[in-house]
Amino acid sequence: MVSGSLLQLGEDRRSWLTGAPPPRWVRVLPVALTASICAATLVSDDRLDIGFLLGAIPPLAVLSYGPPATAVLCGAVVALLTVPVFGLDRPGDADLLTLVFVAVLSVFVSFVRSRRDAQLGLEQTVAEAAQRAVVPPLPERVGAVRCAGLYRAAQRGTLVGGDFFDVRNGPFGVRVVTGDVQGHGLSAVSTVASLLGAFREAVLDLPDLAAVARRLDRRLLVDSADARHAELFATAALLEFSADAREVRVVVCGNPPPLLMRAGRAAEVEVAPWTPLGIGLADAAAIETCSVALRPGDRLFLASDGVVEARGGDGAFYPLADRLAAFAGEETAALPARVWADLVRFCPDVQDDVTMLVLAPSPTPAADG
Numbered sequence: 001m002v003s004g005s006l007l008q009l010g011e012d013r014r015s016w017l018t019g020a021p022p023p024r025w026v027r028v029l030p031v032a033l034t035a036s037i038c039a040a041t042l043v044s045d046d047r048l049d050i051g052f053l054l055g056a057i058p059p060l061a062v063l064s065y066g067p068p069a070t071a072v073l074c075g076a077v078v079a080l081l082t083v084p085v086f087g088l089d090r091p092g093d094a095d096l097l098t099l100v101f102v103a104v105l106s107v108f109v110s111f112v113r114s115r116r117d118a119q120l121g122l123e124q125t126v127a128e129a130a131q132r133a134v135v136p137p138l139p140e141r142v143g144a145v146r147c148a149g150l151y152r153a154a155q156r157g158t159l160v161g162g163d164f165f166d167v168r169n170g171p172f173g174v175r176v177v178t179g180d181v182q183g184h185g186l187s188a189v190s191t192v193a194s195l196l197g198a199f200r201e202a203v204l205d206l207p208d209l210a211a212v213a214r215r216l217d218r219r220l221l222v223d224s225a226d227a228r229h230a231e232l233f234a235t236a237a238l239l240e241f242s243a244d245a246r247e248v249r250v251v252v253c254g255n256p257p258p259l260l261m262r263a264g265r266a267a268e269v270e271v272a273p274w275t276p277l278g279i280g281l282a283d284a285a286a287i288e289t290c291s292v293a294l295r296p297g298d299r300l301f302l303a304s305d306g307v308v309e310a311r312g313g314d315g316a317f318y319p320l321a322d323r324l325a326a327f328a329g330e331e332t333a334a335l336p337a338r339v340w341a342d343l344v345r346f347c348p349d350v351q352d353d354v355t356m357l358v359l360a361p362s363p364t365p366a367a368d369g
Helices: 024-043 051-064 067-082 093-134 186-205 209-225 320-326 332-346
Strands: 006-008 145-152 163-170 173-181 234-241 247-253 259-262 265-268 290-293 299-303 354-361
Touching (some): 209 247, 265 320, 320 332
Parallel strands (some): 006 145
Antiparallel strands (some): 145 354, 234 247, 259 265, 259 299
């Protein structure tokens, strides 16, 4: 479902060789091969020495079947070799015993694989629950702001990487954070969790957006003091909407600034950039907060480095502002997926984490009144 939710693209990008369920053709192959061998021997006028092909059935069954089904297929193979009507090589005692041994071994391997797959499935379920707790689904509306987004972790099989985001409503208005920590993948998840925890507390406690940035900066400084590698930093953009969503305040700490989509055009919000988080903001009062008046129909588009620094085959950066202007007619909920599809065409091999957020001020009737 696209509308209002965070699209988890690449949520499970494993192949069947790396843990995903096998495709249908892999499950059908052992049965199809057995049937083909039997049919070939029955319709042929000459004796076919193809019985050796039945030796491939037990290992193929292990790839996709559990112990009971594997045992049935292995039993069928042994039986077919001893049925006179097929005459499949008329195996000697040694050949038959070898096949029986392979069949028994295949059943055992299938049992081990099934237990392993069950354990991996449980671990994946727990990991997904933990990752979703760090980055929960994005609501369709937070206060007076409609939201849509897309998150794609660079590391295969994970839901969370080095990018982070959150949209929260608090006593000082709707506040948004999005950014990118040093590195990506599972190694960055603990830093992401720490920053988001600090942000969620600051939303409730701190009346000034610059003070929120200072809180996040301090959180990273504290974490860096105990880290093996003390060069821990993150880029971030923070936004704060007024109660009626007619104004937004922006602080940018090393992150790409938001783009304002207005009247079919898209342009970066002019804001004084600050140093990345974790380097040490000497004085929160020195952080410049940009205020932008919003009009009906305006939208703010926030993207991570994985979008703005993606390069095409000719080495050119992805022209995000131009693309957004071309996609101005897209619905808010569909816009992230539209940009993602275009980005993949422009740069098929996106290596970095990707985050996109679209924020559309949409005051409720009560707020308008």
